[in-house]
Amino acid sequence: MIDINGQVAFLTGAAEGLGREIARELVAGGMRVALLDVQADKLHRLADGLRGGGADVFPVVVDLADAEATRVATEQALAHYGTPRVLIHNAAVLREVSMLDVTFDDWRREVDIILQAAFVLTKTVWSGMVEARSGSVVFLSSGSALFGFVKETAYTPGKHAQEGLMKVLAIEGKEHGIAVNTMSTGRPIDTPMSDSHYTDEMRIGIVPPDRLAPAFAFLAGIDADFATGQRFNAYQVSEAIRAARG
Numbered sequence: 007m008i009d010i011n012g013q014v015a016f017l018t019g020a021a022e023g024l025g026r027e028i029a030r031e032l033v034a035g036g037m038r039v040a041l042l043d044v045q046a047d048k049l050h051r052l053a054d055g056l057r058g059g060g061a062d063v064f065p066v067v068v069d070l071a072d073a074e075a076t077r078v079a080t081e082q083a084l085a086h087y088g089t090p091r092v093l094i095h096n097a098a099v100l101r102e103v104s105m106l107d108v109t110f111d112d113w114r115r116e117v118d119i120i121l122q123a124a125f126v127l128t129k130t131v132w133s134g135m136v137e138a139r140s141g142s143v144v145f146l147s148s149g150s151a152l153f154g155f156v157k158e159t160a161y162t163p164g165k166h167a168q169e170g171l172m173k174v175l176a177i178e179g180k181e182h183g184i185a186v187n188t189m190s191t192g193r194p195i196d197t198p199m200s201d202s203h204y205t206d207e208m209r210i211g212i213v214p215p216d217r218l219a220p221a222f223a224f225l226a227g228i229d230a231d232f233a234t235g236q237r238f239n240a241y242q243v244s245e246a247i248r249a250a251r252g
């Protein structure tokens with residue numbers, strides 16, 4: 007385990023929902039954090055608030071559906087902070103549209119935010135992590151990475167494919183000391199995504215997103231010898247951390 011205090015994190019989807027709580031947790035652990043999101047106002051409000059509390063954060067507004075914009079945004083974060091200790095790709099959108107109604111462009115955009123961005127973000131930081139012989143890469147997973155759900159024509163295949171990318175990168179990263187894992191939420195979380203999509207039944211057991219945040223600070227400090235190629239459960243890891251802290 008590496009002490010994350012003073013280390014660098016790159017985090018996507020930071021402006022609201024789970025990402026915002028992960029940002030707060032990483033900053034509380036002393037990390038310097040590049041915050042990437044498409045929602046400029048919310049992102050800058052978060053950054054201003056965190057800076058007001060003494061944090062070192064670097065907001066970058068980017069549409070992660072755009073591969074070149076994603077590469078450029080990641081390069082900006084690299085120029086500002088250097089190679090991160092952890093990359094957390096948390097951003098995603100969920101649209102429920104049947105095969106009859108989905109357009110190719112809308113399908114492609116949703117898959118690109120999940121999968122293409124996971125590739126481009128990781129590709130851009132990978133050589134630096136290899137050189138550092140250290141790093142942790144985390145992609146946000148979901149039940150949709152294992153099972154199919156009604157009308158998730160893009161989200162489910164995107165999350166499945168992200169698991170595949172994780173498994174391949176874990177093999178390649180191991181000899182370089184880079185951990186690559188996915189993190190499922192383990193519970194539905196009370197965020198804008200679930201507000202707009204979840205039925206009452208799907209909200210059973212829902213928890214506030216800050217309950218899951220400790221798991222991400224934990225994965226920020228691991229290396230490949232500790233765990234790689236795994237699918238973690240953020241709720242369980244966070245509960246275990248809370249129990250260990252007493």
Ligand SMILES: NC(=O)c1ccc[n+]([C@@H]2O[C@H](COP(=O)([O-])OP(=O)(O)OC[C@H]3O[C@@H](n4cnc5c(N)ncnc54)[C@H](O)[C@@H]3O)[C@@H](O)[C@H]2O)c1
Nearest residue numbers: 019021022023024044070097098146148194195197198199
């Ligand atoms: N909400 C749940 O119950 C749940 C369950 C399982 C998995 N997840 C996963 O957890 C992660 C976070 O989910 P959430 O509920 O906080 O989602 P959310 O919709 O509440 O927040 C997503 C964030 O990603 C950002 N984002 C969306 N599109 C973007 C783009 N094109 N470019 C840059 N940023 C973009 C949004 O602006 C927002 O800040 C996602 O990967 C999601 O798939 C959520």
